[in-house]
Amino acid sequence: MSAPETRLTTGDPNLDRVLHGGIVEGSTVVISGPPGAGKSILAQQIVFANATSERPALMVATFSEPQSKIVAHLSGFDFYTPDAFGDSVRPLALSDALRSPDGLASVVDRLTAEVVQTRPAVVVIDSAKAMTDAAASSPDLRSHVYELVARLSHTGTTLLLVGEYDDDAIATRAEFAVADAILQLSNDAVGAADRRAFRVAKLRGSSFVSGRHSLSLTSKGVQVYPRLESIVQAAGVSPLPGRASLGVEGLDALVGGGLPAGDATLLMGPSGAGKTVLSLHFVATGVAAGEKTVYVSMEESPDALMAKWRSFGMPLDDALADGRLVLHHAPITELDIDRLGDEVARLLRDRKPSRVVFDSLGELAVGAEREHRHPGYIWSLANLARRDGASVIFTQETMAFGSEVGTRVGFSHLFHNVLFLRYLERPDRLSRALTVVKMRDSAHANQLVELSIGPDGMHLDGTVAGATGLLGWTTLSVTDTGER
Template sequence: MMMPVNPAHDARPIPTGVPGLDHILSGGYAAHRAHLIEGRPGGGKTTLGLQFLLDGQAQGERSLYITLSESKRELLSVAERHGWSLDGIDIYELVPPELSLDSELQQSLVHSSDLELGETVRMALAEIERVKPSRVVFDSLSEIRLLSQGSLRYRRQVLALKSYFLLNNATVLMLDDLSSEEDDLNLHSISHAVIRLEQVTPAYGAARRRLHVIKMRGTEYQGGYHDFVIKKGGIRVHPRLVASDHHRSFAKDTVESGVPELDQVLGGGLDRGTTSLLIGPSGAGKSTLALSYLIAGLRRGEHGVVISFDETRGIFVQRAASVGMPLAEFLDAGLLRIEQIDPADVSAGDFAGRIRDAVENDGARLVLIDSLTGYMSAMAGQPFLVLQMHELVTYLNQQGIVTILILAQHGMVGRMESPVDLTYVSDTVVMLRFFEAAGRVRRALSVLKKRTGPHEDTIREFKIDSGGLRVGEPLHNFRGVLTGVPTYDGHRDDLLDERTKADGKPLNQRGSDAAS
C-alpha cells in the first residue's frame, strides 16, 4: 500500500549534497522519484551517491546504500579517504545467491537465471521494507542487466524496483556503469531524471571531468556540459557560467594606478565594470603595468585576485617587490589572493569557478589574469575558448570588477601576432612595444581603444626600475608602432634617460618640482 504524501511536497527539490549541482538542477533531485546516474567506471558515481546519503543523514533522514558491485569494506575505504564517516547510513551488501559462499543459498542443480534474478530483487526489496529509508542509492543496475539476459526482462525488473521505491516514498539514485549502451534508452524512458558523468582525457595532463543533465521531468534545469572535480571531501561541480544570470549594482567610478602619466594616457584610469587587455611581446612590461593598478587598489583597501599561469606564487611576489610593489603585506592581511594554476590540470569550469569564488566569497574588486597564453594552453583542444572567455569577462563586468587580461604576442621584435583575438571582448586595449633609440632598447605604450571614454592617441615611453613604473611625455616622430617595428626619429633629449640627465633629476621628481 502506498504511503500517503502531501501533494505539495511530492517531487519537491531536495539537496544533492554536491556543491554546484543543486544550482544546475534548480534546487536538487526530485523527492520520491528515481534518478539514473550513469557513467563509465571511475566517473564518480559512487562518490556522488555517498554525498547524497550523507546530506540526508545530516538532515536526520534514514539512508540506505544497496551495493551489488562494491563491498561494504570498499565503500568504507572510499569514505575514509574523503574524511567521511558512514555511521548511521545503512549499507546492504546484496550478494546474489549464485555468488554466495553460504551453501544453503547456493543451488545444487543447474542455475536458473529466473530464480537468480527474482531472488536478488526480492532481497533488495526486503531490505528496503526493513529499513524504510527516505534516500536510497542502488549500485548498480549493471548486475540486474546481466541477470536479466534480455532487455524486456531487464526493463520489467527496473520498473518493479522503481514502483516499489515510489510506493515507499523514497528518493532514489540508480547507478549504471554503461556496460551495455544498447539498453540505456530503456532506462532513460522510465527514469524521472538522467545525469551522465564523463571523463575526457587530453593528450597531456589530468583527465577533465564533466556532467550533463539529459532529462529531468518538470524542471527547468541548466543544460549543457558542466565541469566537476573530485578531491578530498567529494565532488564539486562548476556550473557552466551564464553571464546574463548575474547582475549587480555598483558605482561606476574610475580607478587610478598611482602613476599620473599612465592614468593620463588612459583618460583618467580604468573604469569599474570594464575589461582591459594588455598586449605585447614577452618582457615588455605588461605584468608590471597591471601590478600598478593592482597595488593601488590594495592600498585603497580593496580586495584583489591574481590568476597566474606563467609564474609561481613566490616568483610573482618576489618580482613585484623588486619593482617597488610589495605584495606580502596584502597577502598577510587577506586583501590579496594569488591562484597559481597548472595549465595541464585545470578545466574551463574549474578556472571560472576559482574566479567566481574570489569575487563572490572574498569580495575581490580587481581581477588580474596572467596570462591568456597560459589559459589557452590549459584549454587546448576546446573549440569554444573565445566564447568561454566572453562569458567570463561579461560576468566580471556585471559585477563591477576591474578586469585586466594579459596576452603575450608571438615574438619579441619585428611583426607580431596574437595567438587569439580577444580585442572585441575588451573595453580597453593597451599595446606595449620595444623600440631602439640612442643606442638602447626601450619600451613604449599606446592605447588603441577605450569604449567608456576618451584616451590619448599618443605614444609614450615608459621605464621599469626599483621605484616601479615611470611614464614619460608623449613622443613624436614615431613610425612603425602598429606594424611591430617601432622606429623613433625624434630628438634624443625627449627620451626618459636623456631628460633625466639634462637636469640631474628623475622625470617624476621634475614633474613634482614643476607642480610646486
C-alpha cells in the same frame, strides 16, 4: 497550486545548483559512465548526505563484497561517518538472490520487502547494469525493471541505478526508459591529462543547467564546477562612476583620468614589454587606497609576484596578511577553466574586490579554444568580476617581433579598453612604448609614448617622434631625432 517538490542534496552545492535544487525525492536516477569516472562515489556521497536513522539508505551490492572492503573505500572521504555505516547507511547484498533460479524476480521481491520494512530515503543499486545483465531476455529485463520502479514509486524512496553504460544504452535499455533523471559522468584523456566531466542527459519535470560541466574527485567526494557561461548572466553590467588609477605617473592622463571604474581592460604586448609591471602598479595603487584586490596568475607563483613588488619598492606583505590583497595561482600545467571560474567566483563573493587582474589571457584562451568556448568563456570571466563593480585587467602576450594578426588581436573586441605595449628599435638600444588603442566610453590620447622600467617600477618618458612601422607591429623602428 501543487506543493513544490522535495529535493535531496547531492552533497555538493555546485551539483545541486546544476540540478536546480538537487534530486527530486522519490525519483529514479541512472548514474552512468565508464570505470573510474566517479559514479559509485557520487552515489555514496548522496547516501551519506541524506540518510538518517528515521529514513536510512540502502546500499545494494549485486555481487558480494566484504563490509571491511566497503568501509576501506569510503573511509578516505570527508562525507563518510563511521557511526552512520550500519545504522542510517545499511549495506544489503543481493548476490544470492540474483543467482537463484528466479533471478531478477527474486531480487525485486527481496528489495521490495526491505524497502517496505525500513522505508529508506535512498536505495542505491551498484552495479545495476550487472544486475540487469542477468536477465534472460530483453522483455524479461524490461518487465522486472518496470516492476521494481513501480513498487518503489509508492514508498517515496529515491532509487539510484549505478552502471557502466555507454551512450547507445540510453536509447535501448529499460533502465533509461523508466528513469526520471539520467546523470552522465565521463573521464577523457586530453593530451597528457585526464578530464572528468558531468552532464545531465535527462531530468524529468525540472529545469537544469545544460551542457558539460567539469568534475573532480577530491577528499570531499565528487565536486562539480558548472560551466562558467551558464552561471554568468548575459545581461550587461551597468556603468559605474569614478576612475581606477593605473598607478604610473602621467599614464592616467592618457586614458582620460584613469580607467573607467568597472571596465574590462586588455594590456597586450610581447614578453618583457611591461604588462605584468603595469599590472603590479595597478594593484599596488588600489591597495594603497584601501581597496581590495585579487590577482590571478597562471604563470608566476605568489612568492615570485611578492618578490617583484618588493624589488620595485612596493612591498605588499601587510596587504597580503590582512586580506586586502589575494594572490591566486592557477598553474597552466593542470589548468581546468571551469574549476578556475568556480574558484574565482568564490574569491569574488568572499572578498568583494574592486580590482581584479588575470595574468595572462593566453593560457585561458588555449583552454577555452580547446573546448570550443572562445570567446564566450573569456567574456563570462570578465563579467563575473565586473558584475560586482570590480575594474578588471587582463594581460595578453603577443609575438615579440613582426606583425600581430589573427586570433590574438581578435580578443580586443571583448574589452572596453585596450593598451598596446611594444618595443622601439632605436639605433643604439631597444626601448619600450605604449599606445592607447581604444577606450570604448572615454576620451584618450593617441600618442605613442615611450616608457622605461627602473628600480622603482614603470615611468613614462615622453612621446615618440619618427617611429616607422604598422599599427599591428609589436616592434617599431625609430630614427632618433631627439624629440620626446
